[in-house]
Amino acid sequence: xxxxxxxxxxxxxxxxxxxxxxxxxxxxxxxxxxxxxxxxxxxxxxxxxxxxxxxxxxxxxxxxxxxxxxxxxxxxxxxxxxxxxxxxxxxxxxxxxxxxxxxxxxxxxxxxxxxxxxxxxxxxxxxxxxxxxxxxxxxxxxxxxxxxxxxxxxxxxxxxxxxxxxxxxxxxxxxxxxxxxxxxxxxxxxxxxxxxxxxxxxxxxxxxxxxxxxxxxxxxxxxxxxxxxxxxxxxxxxxxxxxxxxxxxxxxxxxxxxxxxxxxxxxxxxxxxxxxxxxxxxxxxxxxxxxxxx
Amino acid sequence: xxxxxxxxxxxxxxxxxxxxxxxxxxxxxxxxxxxxxxxxxxxxxxxxxxxxxxxxxxxxxxxxxxxxxxxxxxxxxxxxxxxxxxxxxxxxxxxxxxxxxxxxxxxxxxxxxxxxxxxxxxxxxxxxxxxxxxxxxxxxxxxxxxxxxxxxxxxxxxxxxxxxxxxxxxxxxxxxxxxxxxxxxxxxxxxxxxxxxxxxxxxxxxxxxxxxxxxxxxxxxxxxxxxxxxxxxxxxxxxxxxxxxxxxxxxxxxxxxxxxxxxxxxxxxxxxxxxxxxxxxxxxxxxxxxxxxxxxxxxxxxxxxxxxxxxxxxxxxxxxxxxxxxxxxxxxxxxxxxxxxxxxxxxxxxxxxxxxxxxxxxxxxxxxxxxxxxxxxxxxxxxxxxxxxxxxxxxxxxxxxxxxxxxxxxxxxx
Numbered sequence: 001x002x003x004x005x006x007x008x009x010x011x012x013x014x015x016x017x018x019x020x021x022x023x024x025x026x027x028x029x030x031x032x033x034x035x036x037x038x039x040x041x042x043x044x045x046x047x048x049x050x051x052x053x054x055x056x057x058x059x060x061x062x063x064x065x066x067x068x069x070x071x072x073x074x075x076x077x078x079x080x081x082x083x084x085x086x087x088x089x090x091x092x093x094x095x096x097x098x099x100x101x102x103x104x105x106x107x108x109x110x111x112x113x114x115x116x117x118x119x120x121x122x123x124x125x126x127x128x129x130x131x132x133x134x135x136x137x138x139x140x141x142x143x144x145x146x147x148x149x150x151x152x153x154x155x156x157x158x159x160x161x162x163x164x165x166x167x168x169x170x171x172x173x174x175x176x177x178x179x180x181x182x183x184x185x186x187x188x189x190x191x192x193x194x195x196x197x198x199x200x201x202x203x204x205x206x207x208x209x210x211x212x213x214x215x216x217x218x219x220x221x222x223x224x225x226x227x228x229x230x231x232x233x234x235x236x237x238x239x240x241x242x243x244x245x246x247x248x249x250x251x252x253x254x255x256x257x258x259x260x261x262x263x264x265x266x267x268x269x270x271x272x273x274x275x276x277x278x279x280x281x282x283x284x285x286x287x288x289x290x291x292x293x294x
Numbered sequence: 295x296x297x298x299x300x301x302x303x304x305x306x307x308x309x310x311x312x313x314x315x316x317x318x319x320x321x322x323x324x325x326x327x328x329x330x331x332x333x334x335x336x337x338x339x340x341x342x343x344x345x346x347x348x349x350x351x352x353x354x355x356x357x358x359x360x361x362x363x364x365x366x367x368x369x370x371x372x373x374x375x376x377x378x379x380x381x382x383x384x385x386x387x388x389x390x391x392x393x394x395x396x397x398x399x400x401x402x403x404x405x406x407x408x409x410x411x412x413x414x415x416x417x418x419x420x421x422x423x424x425x426x427x428x429x430x431x432x433x434x435x436x437x438x439x440x441x442x443x444x445x446x447x448x449x450x451x452x453x454x455x456x457x458x459x460x461x462x463x464x465x466x467x468x469x470x471x472x473x474x475x476x477x478x479x480x481x482x483x484x485x486x487x488x489x490x491x492x493x494x495x496x497x498x499x500x501x502x503x504x505x506x507x508x509x510x511x512x513x514x515x516x517x518x519x520x521x522x523x524x525x526x527x528x529x530x531x532x533x534x535x536x537x538x539x540x541x542x543x544x545x546x547x548x549x550x551x552x553x554x555x556x557x558x559x560x561x562x563x564x565x566x567x568x569x570x571x572x573x574x575x576x577x578x579x580x581x582x583x584x585x586x587x588x589x590x591x592x593x594x595x596x597x598x599x600x601x602x603x604x605x606x607x608x609x610x611x612x613x614x615x616x617x618x619x620x621x622x623x624x625x626x627x628x629x630x631x632x633x634x635x636x637x638x639x640x641x642x643x644x645x646x647x648x649x650x651x652x653x654x655x656x657x658x659x660x661x662x663x664x665x666x667x668x669x670x671x672x673x674x675x676x677x678x679x680x681x682x683x684x685x686x687x688x689x690x691x692x693x694x695x696x697x698x699x700x701x702x703x704x705x706x707x708x
Binding site: 019020023024026027043047054055058125126128130131132289291 | 380384395402
C-alpha cells in the first residue's frame with residue numbers, strides 16, 4: 001500500500017526549486033584538489049578535532065597534566081645526557097632553554113605525523129560508511145595536536161622566563177614557523193596515510209621514520225656544529241627550518257651568530273611546500289579507492 | 295535535464311577479489327614491480343585482471359522526486375554497493391548516476407559514535423558526520439533526545455549504554471536528518487520490536503513529507519508498506535522493477551525455490567576464477583530420506599567439489615548457512631590443509647537435531663592461508679527442513695534459529 005499516490009508526485013516535481021545536482025561517475029587522471037569541499041565540511045572538521053582532543057584525555061587520571069609532564073621529563077633527560085654529560089654546545093644559551101625551544105615544535109610534529117599517517121586506517125569505519133572529503137581525516141589528526149602544543153608552549157615560555165630569557169619582537173614571526181610545522185606534518189602524513197591504506201607496512205615504518213628524523217633534525221644540537229658548506233644538507237629536512245626558526249623567534253636576542261642563513265630557510269620552506277602540494281594531489285587521486293580497499 | 299531525483303544510467307562496479315590483490319599488496323612487491331606508474335596502480339586502473347568481479351553491472355532506473363523506492367534482493371545482489379555508489383563513498387567503474395537534491399545517507403546506525411563520549415557529545419558528533427549543521431543539531435536536540443528516550447543518560451559515556459539504548463540514540467540522530475534524498479540501508483533490523491515499530495513510523499513520516507527515499511530492506515512487510523515501487527537486484531543486475539507489491543511477491547516466490555544440487559560440466563561457465571572453479575554442490579540427506587522429505591531428525595551432508603588450480607596451497611572451507619530472513623544460522627569452518635592442483639571434494643556433515651524447521655540457503659567460501667577468500671559462492675544450495683510430528687501437546691512453530699538436541703541434567707529432591 002503506497003503512502004502517497006503517484007498523481008501527487010508528478011505535480012510536486014514541477015514546483016521544485018533548483019536543487020544541487022551531483023553527478024556520480026568514475027574519475028580519472030589527476031584529481032582536482034576541491035579545497036572548497038573541505039571548506040564546506042569545516043564543521044565536521046571542527047567536530048573531528050574536538051573528538052580527538054576530548055577522547056585523548058577522557059579517563060586519564062592526570063588529564064592535561066600529561067601534556068605538561070611529558071615534555072618536561074623528556075627535557076630533563078635530554079638536559080642530563082646532552083647538556084651535562086655530552087656537553088653539546090648551545091651557542092651561549094642555557095642548554096635547557098636551547099633544547100626546549102626546539103623540542104616543543106618537534107614533539108608536536110612527531111605526534112601529528114604519527115597520528116595522521118595511520119588516521120585513515122584507524123578511521124576506516126567512517127570512511128566506508130559516510131561521504132566527506134577524506135582530506136579531513138589526516139587534517140583533523142594534525143590539527144588536534146595543536147591543543148597539546150599550546151599547553152607545552154606555555155610551559156616553554158615559563159622555562160624561558162626562569163632563565164630570564166624574554167623573547168623579542170622576533171616572536172611575532174613564530175606563527176609562520178608553526179604554520180610550516182603544520183604544513184610539513186600534513187604533507188608527509190598525506191603521503192603516508194594514503195600509502196598506509198594500500199600497504200600496512202607504513203604503520204610499522206612510521207615510528208622508525210620519526211626516530212631517524214629526530215636525529216637528522218637539530219633539536220638537541222645546533223646547525224652550526226656542522227661545517228658551513230654541509231649545512232644545506234640539514235636544510236633539506238624541512239623541520240630544520242622549523243626548529244631553528246623557533247629558536248630564532250624565541251631566543252633571538254640571546255642567540256647571536258647562530259642563525260640559519262636565509263637561503264637555508266628558503267630550502268626548508270620550499271621542500272615543505274613541495275611535499276604538501278604533491279601530497280594533496282597524491283591523496284586526492286588515490287582517495288577514490290580508499291573505501292574499497294581499507 | 296530531467297526532473298528525476300535520481301537517474302541511474304548503466305552503472306557498474308568492478309572489484310578485484312582476494313587473490314589478485316594479495317599478490318600485489320605488500321610494499322616489497324610494489325617496489326619490485328616498479329615505480330613506473332605509482333599513480334596509475336593506486337588508482338586501481340590495473341590491466342584487466344582475471345579475478346575481476348562485477349558487483350553491479352548495467353544498472354538503470356529512475357526515482358522521481360518524492361518517491362519511496364525499495365531495493366530488494368539477496369545478500370550479495372549488489373544492494374549495498376549500489377547505495378555506497380549513490381552516497382559517493384565508492385566510485386562506479388562504469389556508467390553514471392545523476393542526483394538532483396541534497397543527499398543524506400544512512401548506511402549504518404551510529405557511524406562515528408565514540409564509546410568514550412557522552413550521549414550529548416555523540417549526538418553532535420554523529421549529527422555532523424551525517425551532514426547536519428551545528429545549528430540544525432542544536433535546534434533538534436531535544437527532539438532527538440526524546441525520540442531516543444535517553445534523557446537520564448545524556449551525560450553518561452555511551453560505552454555504559456545498553457545495546458538497546460545505543461541503537462535508539464543512533465537511530466534518533468539519523469532519523470532527524472532532513473536531506474531531499476535519503477538513502478537508507480538495512481538499519482531497521484536493529485533494536486527491539488517496539489523500537490523498530492517506532493522507526494518504521496518515523497520512516498513513513500519521512501515518506502509522507504514528500505521526500506525521496508531509497509530504502510534497502512530484507513523486511514518485506516516494511517518494503518510493501520513504505521515503498522511505492524521496488525527494484526529487485528539479482529546477481530549484480532536489475533531483475534525487475536515494478537510496484538512494491540508485485541516485486542515483493544515475485545521475490546518471495548523465487549527465494550523459496552529449493553536447489554538440491556548443482557553440477558557445472560563446463561569449467562568455463564562454472565563459478566570460479568583462475569585459482570578455483572566449482573564443479574558441483576549437493577545436499578545429500580542420509581538414511582535414505584528423500585530430499586523433499588528432509589526433516590529436523592535427518593542427518594544430512596553438504597557436499598562440494600571444485601578444481602584447485604594452484605600447486606601446494608593451504609586451503610580451508612567455510613560453509614555459511616542463512617535462513618530466508620537473512621539471519622546467519624552458522625558459519626562452519628573446516629581445518630586448513632595443503633592441496634596440490636586437482637579435484638577437491640569436501641563434505642560437511644550436519645547432525646540430526648541441529649537445524650530448526652525452515653528453509654536454508656548455503657554459501658561456500660574457499661579460503662587460502664586461512665585469510666584470503668579465493669571463492670565466495672552465495673546461494674549455491676537451498677533446502678527446506680520440515681518439522682516432525684512431536685510428542686506432547688504442543689504443535690506450534692518451534693521458536694529459535696536452531697533446534698539442537700542438547701544434554702540436560704535435572705535433579706530432584708523431595
